[in-house]
Amino acid sequence: MSIDSEHSMVGQALPHSGPSSTGFVDKPRAAAAVREFLAAIGEDPDREDLLETPMRVAKAAEELFAGMHTDPAEVLSKTFDISHDELVLVRDIEVQSFCEHHLLPFVGVAHVGYIPSKDGRVTGLSKLGRLVDCYAKRPQVQERLTTQVADALVRYIGARGVIVVVECEHMCMTMRGVRKPGSRTVTSAVRGILRDPATRAEAMGLITNG
Ligand SMILES: Nc1nc2c(ncn2[C@@H]2O[C@H](COP(=O)(O)OP(=O)(O)OP(=O)(O)O)[C@@H](O)[C@H]2O)c(=O)[nH]1
Numbered sequence: 001m002s003i004d005s006e007h008s009m010v011g012q013a014l015p016h017s018g019p020s021s022t023g024f025v026d027k028p029r030a031a032a033a034v035r036e037f038l039a040a041i042g043e044d045p046d047r048e049d050l051l052e053t054p055m056r057v058a059k060a061a062e063e064l065f066a067g068m069h070t071d072p073a074e075v076l077s078k079t080f081d082i083s084h085d086e087l088v089l090v091r092d093i094e095v096q097s098f099c100e101h102h103l104l105p106f107v108g109v110a111h112v113g114y115i116p117s118k119d120g121r122v123t124g125l126s127k128l129g130r131l132v133d134c135y136a137k138r139p140q141v142q143e144r145l146t147t148q149v150a151d152a153l154v155r156y157i158g159a160r161g162v163i164v165v166v167e168c169e170h171m172c173m174t175m176r177g178v179r180k181p182g183s184r185t186v187t188s189a190v191r192g193i194l195r196d197p198a199t200r201a202e203a204m205g206l207i208t209n210g
């Protein structure tokens with residue numbers, strides 16, 4: 001179960017809670033499933049070079065899906081009162097996620113901007129990258145990733161305006177299926193006063209032109 005505090009887990013004692021918890025994957029179960037999968041595709045799971053693969057995958061899953069067990073409220077819990085009440089924008093935050101339809105990666109960048117709460121509380125810049133990871137490191141679709149990052153900034157630090165733009169290439173569209181390498185999907189979410197056309201245009205200008 002995810003410990004995302006948006007989903008009614010606030011205040012509960014959580015096993016393995018924390019921004020970078022480990023130990024949440026049932027590794028023997030995951031390894032058994034990978035072994036079965038290898039057999040299903042016609043491989044020999046007892047082939048010497050494959051013997052350790054199921055457990056390797058199970059261990060990797062802990063890292064690859066760590067966001068499921070990261071609490072966004074905790075990521076954004078520390079703020080600084082520096083009385084900055086205008087746009088803060090971090091561009092080109094690396095995104096590495098997994099499409100929940102095919103469990104193949106989608107990778108690219110996120111641009112995250114926000115206008116702090118009226119009292120000018122800001123979060124540490126690195127926390128925006130951690131927030132993106134929190135929502136990216138889980139089975140995901142790009143649209144949901146984009147809105148979850150935007151909504152978290154409103155909810156947890158009271159941002160008066162938020163703009164999130166995510167641009168990714170989906171391996172499920174390049175390695176298989178429609179096979180369109182190089183195509184990039186762009187999604188955006190805008191909240192609060194950044195919905196105002198002039199403010200939004202200014203933020204989009206900074207995102208696209210630097
Ligand atoms: N909206 C959205 N779609 C995604 C995302 N990642 C993958 N997809 C799409 O999910 C869809 C799943 O479609 P299905 O028809 O159920 O699956 P499929 O037969 O494997 O589809 P094809 O990829 O067209 O072969 C595909 O069109 C994918 O391109 C995402 O982040 N957002």
Ligand SMILES: [Zn+2]
Nearest residue numbers: 099101102172
């Ligand atoms: Zn996919």
